[in-house]
Every structure is written in structure tokens, then in C-alpha cells.
Amino acid sequence: MVFSKPIFLFGFLPIVLLLYYIAPRKFKNFVLLFMSLIFYAWGEPKLLLLMVFTILVDYTAGLLINKYSNKPVTSKMIFVATLVINLALLGIFKYANFVIDSINSVVGGKFDLLEISLPIGISFYTFQALSYVIDVYKKVVPVEKNLLNFTTYVVLFPQLIAGPIVQYKTVANELSKRQETVGLFSEGIWRFAVGLAKKVIIANQIGAIWTEIHSTPELLTAGKAWIGALAFTFQIYFDFSGYSDMAIGLGKMFGFNFLENFNYPYISKSITEFWRRWHISLSTWFKEYVYIPMGGNRKGLIRQIFNILIVWMLTGLWHGASWNFVIWGLYFGLILVLEKAFLLKILQKTHAFFAHLYSLLLIIFGWVIFECGTTSEIICFFKGMFGIGVSLWNEETTYILCNSLLIFILAAICSTQIGKSIKEKLSGKFKNDYWKCATVAILLLLSVMFLAGDSYNPFLYFRF
Amino acid sequence: MKNLKDKIMIAIFVFFLAFFSAGSFLFFNVDFSENENRYLQEFPSASVETIFDGSFEQNMEKYVSDRMTGRETLIGLKNSILKTIGTKDVGGVYFCDDNYYIEKKTDSDIDSDIYRKNLKAIALFYDNLLNHGISKEKLSFMPVPTAAEVLKEKLPANSPAFNELKVLEEAKTILKDFTVVDVTQSVAEIPYSYYKTDHHWTTDSAFASYLDWCESTGREKKVSEEFDIKIVSETFRGTLYSKVLCLDAAYDTVKVYVPSEIEEYTVVCDGKEHELKYGFWDSSFEKKKDIYAGFYGGNYGLVHISKSGEEKNDSVNAGGKLLVIKDSYANCFVPFLYGHFDDIYMVDLRYFNGNVSEFAIENGITEVLSLFNISSFAEEKSIRKAGIL
Numbered sequence: 001m002v003f004s005k006p007i008f009l010f011g012f013l014p015i016v017l018l019l020y021y022i023a024p025r026k027f028k029n030f031v032l033l034f035m036s037l038i039f040y041a042w043g044e045p046k047l048l049l050l051m052v053f054t055i056l057v058d059y060t061a062g063l064l065i066n067k068y069s070n071k072p073v074t075s076k077m078i079f080v081a082t083l084v085i086n087l088a089l090l091g092i093f094k095y096a097n098f099v100i101d102s103i104n105s106v107v108g109g110k111f112d113l114l115e116i117s118l119p120i121g122i123s124f125y126t127f128q129a130l131s132y133v134i135d136v137y138k139k140v141v142p143v144e145k146n147l148l149n150f151t152t153y154v155v156l157f158p159q160l161i162a163g164p165i166v167q168y169k170t171v172a173n174e175l176s177k178r179q180e181t182v183g184l185f186s187e188g189i190w191r192f193a194v195g196l197a198k199k200v201i202i203a204n205q206i207g208a209i210w211t212e213i214h215s216t217p218e219l220l221t222a223g224k225a226w227i228g229a230l231a232f233t234f235q236i237y238f239d240f241s242g243y244s245d246m247a248i249g250l251g252k253m254f255g256f257n258f259l260e261n262f263n264y265p266y267i268s269k270s271i272t273e274f275w276r277r278w279h280i281s282l283s284t285w286f287k288e289y290v291y292i293p294m295g296g297n298r299k300g301l302i303r304q305i306f307n308i309l310i311v312w313m314l315t316g317l318w319h320g321a322s323w324n325f326v327i328w329g330l331y332f333g334l335i336l337v338l339e340k341a342f343l344l345k346i347l348q349k350t351h352a353f354f355a356h357l358y359s360l361l362l363i364i365f366g367w368v369i370f371e372c373g374t375t376s377e378i379i380c381f382f383k384g385m386f387g388i389g390v391s392l393w394n395e396e397t398t399y400i401l402c403n404s405l406l407i408f409i410l411a412a413i414c415s416t417q418i419g420k421s422i423k424e425k426l427s428g429k430f431k432n433d434y435w436k437c438a439t440v441a442i443l444l445l446l447s448v449m450f451l452a453g454d455s456y457n458p459f460l461y462f463r464f
Numbered sequence: 465m466k467n468l469k470d471k472i473m474i475a476i477f478v479f480f481l482a483f484f485s486a487g488s489f490l491f492f493n494v495d496f497s498e499n500e501n502r503y504l505q506e507f508p509s510a511s512v513e514t515i516f517d518g519s520f521e522q523n524m525e526k527y528v529s530d531r532m533t534g535r536e537t538l539i540g541l542k543n544s545i546l547k548t549i550g551t552k553d554v555g556g557v558y559f560c561d562d563n564y565y566i567e568k569k570t571d572s573d574i575d576s577d578i579y580r581k582n583l584k585a586i587a588l589f590y591d592n593l594l595n596h597g598i599s600k601e602k603l604s605f606m607p608v609p610t611a612a613e614v615l616k617e618k619l620p621a622n623s624p625a626f627n628e629l630k631v632l633e634e635a636k637t638i639l640k641d642f643t644v645v646d647v648t649q650s651v652a653e654i655p656y657s658y659y660k661t662d663h664h665w666t667t668d669s670a671f672a673s674y675l676d677w678c679e680s681t682g683r684e685k686k687v688s689e690e691f692d693i694k695i696v697s698e699t700f701r702g703t704l705y706s707k708v709l710c711l712d713a714a715y716d717t718v719k720v721y722v723p724s725e726i727e728e729y730t731v732v733c734d735g736k737e738h739e740l741k742y743g744f745w746d747s748s749f750e751k752k753k754d755i756y757a758g759f760y761g762g763n764y765g766l767v768h769i770s771k772s773g774e775e776k777n778d779s780v781n782a783g784g785k786l787l788v789i790k791d792s793y794a795n796c797f798v799p800f801l802y803g804h805f806d807d808i809y810m811v812d813l814r815y816f817n818g819n820v821s822e823f824a825i826e827n828g829i830t831e832v833l834s835l836f837n838i839s840s841f842a843e844e845k846s847i848r849k850a851g852i853l
Binding site for chain 1: 467469470471472473474476477480481482484485487488515516518521522524525528529532534535536538539541542545549550551552553555571572620621622623624
């Protein structure tokens with residue numbers, strides 16, 4: 001189930017809110033757990049077992065590591081075994097077919113692909129649960145003895161299938177004692193409404209432009225390629241950050257405070273800055289649990305460069321089991337290395353405009369690599385962007401541009417300082433914040449209009 | 465009252481959730497969507513099996529989505545807003561001048577392979593009839609132009625559309641041994657040639673095309689004075705409206721041309737005799753949403769229209785027997801052919817299960833007309849049935 005569907009808004013959410021708020025304190029986590037399991041199992045109940053297994057393994061590991069904390073060798077063995085189990089499950093369910101496929105194409109083997117489907121959110125919940133095991137092992141957090149609380153942490157539906165990746169230590173306290181308040185709830189509604197609007201109004205509309213351009217490569221012009229690349233750049237931001245906003249908002253409705261996941265990434269003046277502002281929970285996770293344990297920047301320049309490239313290759317792979325994601329990860333790894341070496345210093349000296357332009361162009365190229373499934377597609381699209389083998393512009397390009405200009409302007413405003421400063425001005429002007437109520441009402445109404453077409457299908461008898 | 469604003473916020477949200485989910489929790493909702501011509505999803509029954517294979521969940525999602533309070537109004541509102549802020553097309557429909565809606569068809573929608581195969585199937589079918597002694601003047605093909613071609617001045621600036629003239633030329637080439645009736649010019653001269661909210665042409669256009677057909681096949685024309693033009697609806701909102709549901713959509717006027725001297729006809733649709741006003745109009749549709757379907761009451765695999773009474777028995781087959789291979793564009797056209805023939809057979813290949821060539825020979829067909837909208841002809845996969853000999 002996803003948040004931007006009628007079934008969630010007008011089926012699941014009212015029920016879970018109702019049950020949660022009528023349940024006595026000691027049953028609240030149980031309500032969350034139970035409803036989260038339904039949320040997860042919706043549509044594919046079989047894969048629930050895998051998640052439950054992961055949870056039980058990591059919960060037990062936490063207990064054992066704690067029990068043998070004075071026996072370093074034993075606790076280390078348990079820790080390593082747990083890591084192996086978690087990563088093996090992730091490897092089998094997410095990467096096995098990718099490995100088989102790659103082997104087949106490289107050495108010309110004929111190994112059959114496994115008949116497994118990718119469990120929803122496996123990358124998210126595995127990383128979440130691992131953050132707990134690692135932190136218990138490093139004695140950063142105390143062990144969680146309450147299975148209900150631990151399970152609730154992993155399966156908590158707001159962040160279960162698309163993040164943010166909530167580290168156990170950031171919500172440990174709230175799991176056992178938290179205070180739901182009117183203020184927090186209303187803040188949650190604000191975040192949720194904003195996120196929903198970002199997703200269904202902006203991301204879906206602008207995404208349609210990208211889909212249309214991407215799906216008809218034979219009609220590509222250089223102009224269309226740029227419009228398409230920019231459309232996807234906006235789509236993925238509004239889609240993903242919208243989803244994070246909704247997750248954070250829902251968390252607040254149940255008394256949780258998750259850390260922010262996005263911070264206006266497209267206003268960055270360097271790629272280094274971009275990655276501090278984009279999918280913050282993922283970059284933090286990799287930094288804390290991979291980069292720093294590997295030695296980070298403490299073992300010399302060569303080792304640091306190596307570490308950065310490894311981390312970014314893994315970051316790329318985390319996004320999906322396919323070579324374009326590896327290329328995408330390494331692409332950013334390489335840029336980050338170059339920035340560390342000398343580019344950052346130059347960027348700081350140049351005019352802000354050029355720093356923005358530099359970052360934005362590299363980000364856009366990055367998204368082209370990210371979204372074009374195969375290397376030949378990537379090359380083809382880049383050729384298009386630079387006008388190689390296609391015409392630069394045609395009537396249809398003008399049409400698409402005119403037709404999408406408004407949504408692009410809206411997207412640009414909402415993803416940059418302009419939107420931020422409008423919000424700040426409004427907050428400054430109307431101290432009482434009633435404008436937020438009005439905005440929420442409008443955003444919800446607009447969103448529901450865009451959602452209403454979800455199952456509307458007038459094509460059935462169109463030809464008759 | 466520090467947190468009054470927060471309470472208002474919560475009230476808005478609770479009202480929002482309650483209001484829009486009311487449609488699925490209360491069971492007073494409509495069950496049939498006229499605009500989609502389908503029944504809305506029923507509340508699914510849960511069983512271990514349906515839950516585990518995911519069908520319960522799927523149907524539940526559809527149920528909640530289908531029953532959302534004010535669903536069609538919301539869609540209409542959304543599209544009206546999009547139109548107001550200058551969006552040129554929504555869901556495959558162009559918003560055009562004079563509040564016209566025109567279907568968006570681009571080059572990528574037209575599969576030239578299928579199109580050519582369809583033309584060849586017709587050619588093959590006609591060849592076979594040539595061998596059975598029907599002359600080429602009596603084997604005609606009438607591709608109906610699309611609104612996008614005829615009304616291209618009304619389309620949004622720079623909007624992409626497929627090259628219809630090129631497609632038409634191809635038809636003329638492949639069917640050069642037969643009679644291709646190009647009605648583009650005549651239809652273009654009609655002031656109200658297509659419905660504003662439906663993909664079909666108006667009866668006015670059909671009449672103009674009928675005159676062209678008479679010319680091409682060498683027949684005497686009926687003139688418009690021979691008809692009493694009746695308006696059967698002024699509130700028609702057709703299939704293109706159903707796609708966008710805009711609140712400010714136009715209402716179309718549907719006309720029927722009633723011959724001043726009505727002859728008696730028996731109309732048999734898929735084996736069942738159908739009582740029709742003027743011999744072609746099902747007036748029950750005047751109260752329904754899809755008024756265009758009032759012509760014969762919609763589409764059938766086979767419609768047999770025969771002159772009843774003694775006249776026919778006196779002079780067997782004097783008027784000849786016409787076979788019309790067609791899509792729904794023919795439904796408002798065929799009534800003009802009454803009087804020229806004793807028997808008219810309308811075959812819609814999408815629903816007709818039989819061998820058309822055999823059918824034509826067995827029934828002693830003396831003339832054939834294939835009438836299709838050109839873009840649907842290019843997409844239709846059932847035409848190849850005509851080529852089966």
C-alpha cells in the first residue's frame with residue numbers, strides 16, 4: 001500500500017487513527033504493529049514472513065550480543081553472523097538475479113533466473129534493523145528487550161516501505177514513552193498535506209511529461225530530451241521528498257519525530273552539498289555504518305578515495321539491482337572525490353550562479369543515468385540531449401514546452417529558496433498560523449481531485 | 465486558546481478523511497458509472513484464498529477508489545482547473561477552440577503495418593467479389609476523416625497529430641481498383657461537422673458524405689428537402705466529455721433526418737427484431753447518456769434491414785442488396801441508404817463471427833460499402849477477418 005492511493009487515505013488511515021486513539025496507552029504500540037503488518041502484507045502477504053524472520057533474528061541477536069557483552073569473541077561472532085544473515089537475505093531477494101544475469105551476459109552462461117519477487121521495502125527495513133544491531137554491538141544504544149517495541153520500530157508503517165531510514169537510536173525513547181499532542185498532530189497534518197500535494201499534484205503531472213518523452217525515443221529532439229530530463233529531475237524530488245514528508249507527518253500523528261530526509265537539495269552549490277541535502281537518512285546511514293567503520297578519511301588519501309568509491313558504488317546498488325545504478329553511484333563517487341581534491345575550492349571562489357549551474361547540470365545528468373535502464377539507453381538519451389543524431393527542436397517540442405511551462409514554474413518555486421522564502425514570509429506576516437489551516441484545506445482538496453482519477457477508466461467503451 | 469489553530473487543522477483533516485471515505489463506508493452509492501459504461505466495484509468478499517492471491521486487496525483498492533465521494537465531480541473539477549490554467553490536453557483529449565474536444569492521435573498511435581494489412585484485407589475481399597461479378601463501382605470504401613483533420617484550425621497551436629492526408633493517400637493507392645470515396649472536403653464544408661464532446665461525426669456530415677457516395681457510385685441523390693430534420697437531443701455529452709468531465713463542457717445537438725415518405729422496414733439486430741422509430745432510431749436512448757447509440761441502439765455484429773410489404777415481393781431484388789462493413793460512424797449514415805436497396809446488411813467485424821466473403825455470396829449481395837473512421841480503421845485488429853476467403 002502506498003500513501004497516495006485512495007485505499008490508504010479513505011480506508012486504511014481513518015481506521016488506524018481511530019483504533020490508535022481509542023486504544024489505551026499500553027495497547028497503542030500493538031495497534032500500530034498490527035495495522036503496520038496489514039499495511040505491509042497488503043497485496044503480497046507471503047513476503048511478510050521474510051520480514052518477520054529478519055525481525056526475530058535481529059531481535060534475538062540484540063539480546064545475545066547484550067548477554068555476551070563481556071565476552072568480546074562470542075558477541076563478535078553473533079554480530080557477524082547476524083550481519084551475514086541480513087545481508088544474505090537482501091542479497092538473495094534483491095541481487096541474486098542481477099548477479100546471475102550479469103554472469104550470463106559476461107561469460108555467456110545459461111543459468112536460470114530465480115523465481116523470486118523483490119519484497120517491498122526490503123532495503124529500507126534491513127538497513128533499519130541493522131542500525132539497531134550495529135548500535136547495540138557498539139553499545140551506542142541499550143538492548144531492546146521488549147519484542148513488541150522492537151517489531152513496532154521495524155514495521156512502523158509510515159517509514160516502512162520508502163523511508164526515511166529511521167535509526168533505532170533516534171526513536172528508542174519514543175517507542176516506549178511518547179506524548180501525542182494536539183500540536184504535534186496538527187504539525188503532522190501540515191507535513192502530510194504538503195507531502196501528498198507534492199506527490200499527486202506535482203510529481204505525477206511532471207512525471208507524465210517524462211514518461212511521454214522517454215517512451216517515444218523515435219520522436220526525440222534535443223529540446224525534448226532536456227525537457228524530459230528536467231521533468232524527471234523534478235519528478236523524483238517531489239515524489240520522494242513528498243513521500244518522506246508524508247512519512248514524517250504520519251509519524252507525528254502517532255507521536256514520533258523522525259529526522260528530516262530532504263533539505264532543498266536542488267539549491268546546492270556543489271555535489272558534496274547536494275548529498276548532504278538529498279535522502280539524508282541514507283547518506284547518514286552509509287556514512288555511519290560503512291564509510292566511518294572502513295576508516296573514513298583517517299587512513300590516508302588513497303584509502304579515503306577507495307572508501308568513497310566503495311560507499312558510492314554500494315549506494316548506487318542500494319537503489320536497485322542493475323548496472324545503471326552502479327554507474328550512477330560511481331559517477332557521484334567520482335565527482336565527490338574530485339570535489340574533495342580541488343573542485344570545492346574552485347567552486348567556493350566562483351560566482352554562486354555558476355556553482356548552482358554546475359551542480360544542477362551534474363544532478364540532471366545523474367538522473368538520466370539513474371532512470372535510463374540500460375547503458376545503450378543512457379547513451380542514446382545523452383546523444384539526444386546534445387543534439388547528436390536528432391533534430392534540435394520541432395513543433396511538438398514547442399507544444400510540450402508551452403503545455404508544461406506552468407508545472408515547471410510551480411516545481412521550480414516549490415523546490416528552491418523561492419518557495420522557502422514565500423513560506424517564511426507568510427509565517428512572518430500571519431503570526432497566528434491560520435494561513436496554514438487554509439493552505440492544508442486547499443492542498444487536501446486539490447490532492448483528492450488528482451487522486452480521484454485513480455480508477456477512472458472511460459476507455460472501456462471508447463471505440464464503440 | 466493557544467492551540468485553536470491546531471484544533472482547526474485537526475478538524476479539517478478529520479472532516480476530509482470522513483467526507484471522502486463516506487462513499488465507501490456507506491452503501492448508498494451508485495453502482496453504475498454511465499461515463500465509463502461499467503459497473504463500479506462491489507465490496508469484495510474476503511477469504512483466505514482471495515487474501516493470499518492478492519485479489520481481495522486489489523478489488524478492495526478498486527472499491528475504495530470507485531466509491532470515493534464525488535469522484536466524477538472531483539475529476540471534472542481537476543480537469544476544469546487544468547484547462548483554466550492553460551493545459552492543452554488531458555487524458556488524450558485536446559481542449560480546442562469553441563469548447564470543442566478533439567481526440568489526440570499522434571503518429572505513434574497509428575500503426576502503419578496494421579493499417580496496410582487492413583486495407584489489403586478489404587482489397588482481397590473486394591477482389592473476390594469482383595470475381596463473382598460485382599463491378600468496381602459497386603465496391604466502395606469510405607474513410608471518414610477525424611475531427612482533428614477537419615477541424616485542425618481549432619486545435620491548440622503546434623499540437624501534434626498524425627498525418628491523415630498521407631494515410632488517406634495510401635488507402636487510395638491500395639484500393640485503386642475500387643471506389644474510394646474521399647469525403648474530407650464535403651465534411652469540412654459542414655458548419656457543425658463533429659460533436660463537440662463526442663468522437664463521432666454529426667448527421668449533417670453523414671448526409672454530405674452520402675451525397676459524395678451517390679456521386680461516386682453513380683446513384684441518384686436524395687435532396688435534403690426530402691427529409692424532415694428532427695432534433696432528438698440538445699443535451700448530448702459524448703465519449704470525449706466522459707474522458708475529461710469538465711464542468712463547462714458543451715452540450716451537443718443530435719439530429720435525425722426523417723424521410724418525408726417513410727417506407728416500412730424490418731430491422732433485425734443479431735437475430736432479434738428491433739422496433740425502431742423511423743426505421744433506425746431507438747428513442748429510448750434519448751433519456752440515456754450515450755445518445756449517439758440511439759442509431760439502431762448501438763453496435764451489433766449483424767444488422768439486417770429489409771423493406772417490408774408487398775413492394776419487395778413484387779420485384780425480387782430489384783433494389784439490390786447492400787453489405788456495409790463498418791464501425792459506429794456508419795450508424796448515422798446508413799439511414800440515408802434506405803430506399804436505394806431492398807436489403808441492407810450491416811456487419812461490424814468486431815462482433816461478427818463468420819466468414820464475410822461467404823456471407824456476401826450466400827446472401828446474394830450486389831453492392832458493398834466499407835465505412836470506417838480512418839484512425840480507428842488504422843487501429844482495428846478485426847478487419848483482417850474480411851480478408852479470410
